[in-house]
Amino acid sequence: MKIDNIETNELLEMYKKIQDFLDFLGKQEKEYNKEK
């Protein structure tokens, strides 16, 4: 999948999804670093 071929509105949705996922990963990282 090439970024250039994705429509702008879809790319923006994708960006939002990635950001949500990164936020999720950040929370997990914080939580399990505490538990160590």
Next chain:
Amino acid sequence: MAEAKSIKEFYEKIEIEKEVLSTMPKNNNKNINKYLEKIEELQKEYLELKKNIEKNLDKRYKKAINIAENKEVTNLEIRVKTIESILTLIDEEKTSYEKMGLDRIIYKIRKFYKDNLENVNTQIEIAIRKFAEVGINLSTADFNYSIFVEQYMKVFFKERKKDNSNVLKTKFEEVYWKCPDIITHIELNLRNIYLQKQTIIDKYYENEKQKLLKQWNKTPKEIMNSYFDLKSQKINAINKDKKILLDKFLTGKLNINDYTRRKSTKKL
């Protein structure tokens, strides 16, 4: 994990990553470390992708805002405005009274006199200029409908070049106190001048019309048709112009969500 081939696959990939993470054991430090390693690996991968998308969006934005407005739209606007400026003159239904704009002037005098005397004076000034335009130079002598109009207009002609003349304001109050119908008198006086000079005014507008038709080498109907044709061309050009459309989206006049593929399919 293999690269996604479509957006759908990409979203599914994220869900699978979450699923994998949730099934990883986290019961001791060794497993937690492995879990954190996996998180770090994913963060690297998705941060990289996020940066690439940002770069790509930035490129698209720069390309979009550099679109120049189509010259065809400006061109059509000028042509439409040119015809609009002569439409009143060639209109066969309109009287010279309307062509002069006296109907609007009198309407404004009547409408605004209670709130704004300045506006009344501006409208009287416009009326005087409109008469001058057709070759009739008005003076105090023409305003003789009543003694009150005479008194007011005498001061008006003396003070007309001054902004916010207090002398004129005081005079209006003085006359208004004696004759609350002064506005109606002014209005009737202007109508009376028009009726007295109607032949000259009609002739002026007829000459102007003939001059225009000769210049354009068209009948009034043909000019009207060209006008409607140009207007429709202008609307089409505006609806297709990338710069205008982009500005409408940026200023919120249009909403990108109304134009998504899903929404347009739903409407159909």
